Amino acid sequence: MSDQYVLETRNLVKEFKGFVAVNDVDLQIQQGHIHALIGPNGAGKTTVFNLLTKFLIPTRGQILFNGEDITSTKSAQIARKGVVRSFQISAVFPHMTALENIRVALQGFEGTSYSFWKSGASLNRLNERSMELLESVGLAEYANTTTVELAYGRKRALELATTLAMEPKLMLLDEPTQGMGAEDVDRVVELVRKAAKGRTVLMVEHNLSVVSKLCDRITVLAQGAVLTEGDYESVSADPRVREVYMGTGASGERGAVAEAEASQ
Numbered sequence: 001m002s003d004q005y006v007l008e009t010r011n012l013v014k015e016f017k018g019f020v021a022v023n024d025v026d027l028q029i030q031q032g033h034i035h036a037l038i039g040p041n042g043a044g045k046t047t048v049f050n051l052l053t054k055f056l057i058p059t060r061g062q063i064l065f066n067g068e069d070i071t072s073t074k075s076a077q078i079a080r081k082g083v084v085r086s087f088q089i090s091a092v093f094p095h096m097t098a099l100e101n102i103r104v105a106l107q108g109f110e111g112t113s114y115s116f117w118k119s120g121a122s123l124n125r126l127n128e129r130s131m132e133l134l135e136s137v138g139l140a141e142y143a144n145t146t147t148v149e150l151a152y153g154r155k156r157a158l159e160l161a162t163t164l165a166m167e168p169k170l171m172l173l174d175e176p177t178q179g180m181g182a183e184d185v186d187r188v189v190e191l192v193r194k195a196a197k198g199r200t201v202l203m204v205e206h207n208l209s210v211v212s213k214l215c216d217r218i219t220v221l222a223q224g225a226v227l228t229e230g231d232y233e234s235v236s237a238d239p240r241v242r243e244v245y246m247g248t249g250a251s252g253e254r255g256a257v258a259e260a261e262a263s264q
């Protein structure tokens, strides 16, 4: 039955010196969905992400990608299989141009030797593909701009393009709109929507308005465990979800459900 899911976790547990940060989490991410992982501060979202991308080793449980057990597969290998993480862990070099950054990402992905890339034809192919990727995130006119000079939202768009260079099947987005003003948030929502076509996306996102606009399905974590799961409508109407958000006392999240609703 697991074949219908791109990603699945079974009884996933992570303990830190006896503290249970992730408690028996069963996730099921359906092919083609944009799936959000939400929950108040300390709920275990980042830890789950780190388990999925092999930054952390689970204490117990299983992770399956397209039905294959990848619990013990290393980070670089799962990237090759198409599980790629973007955002937060910045993959861009500040003193390279946008185009150079994409080229480096493509070269890393192709893993081809320097001598191959030296040949004129392959360099042209690399440049063409780099420009396509820049265009896909609306950065074509910034190809020769040094990354450090790009506005914050554009840097994030560039990060997304370096992720797309790896041809992900499942994209893991860690707070794609973190630290952004409203205008950049809208731009990133559109970028993610576009980038998600033909792929599956799992995202951690604090901005529930973004979640409501983008996501097909939402898993709510609280105290390391799955509290509930469903579409935005059902999850936001669940009194237990309101309770955990209201109860956090975190200024960024207090009343977040209500705020997201107000912005609809």
Ligand SMILES: Nc1ncnc2c1ncn2[C@@H]1O[C@H](COP(=O)(O)OP(=O)(O)OP(=O)(O)O)[C@@H](O)[C@H]1O
Pocket: 016, 019, 020, 021, 039, 040, 041, 042, 043, 044, 045, 046, 047, 048
């Ligand atoms: N390396 C670690 N050692 C010990 N405890 C940890 C470690 N990493 C996370 N924790 C604890 O695990 C719990 C879950 O943390 P996690 O960062 O996964 O939550 P989160 O939902 O991502 O929160 P936030 O929204 O604040 O980023 C927290 O109580 C945190 O203190």
